[in-house]
Amino acid sequence: MESATVLIITIGAFLIAVTGISIYTSFGPPSKELSDPFEDHED
Template identity: 55%
Template sequence: MEPAFALNISLCVAIVGLTGYAIYTAFGPPSVDLDDPFEDHED
């Protein structure tokens, strides 16, 4: 395996992992602790 190919695969895995973690944080169980600033200031 060439070093450039291994670097590309590791970068892709890191990007997919971070994206999955962001989706889990936004929509999964940790989202209960998130606050919506627009709901705090009702007109």
């Protein structure tokens, strides 16, 4: 493979991994530990 192809595949895999981790953190079991700053400071 050419080096440009390897670089594109590496960057694509990294972006997919970051997106997957972000979705898991936002909607998966770890989301129970997240706090809503708007609910914390209601007037």
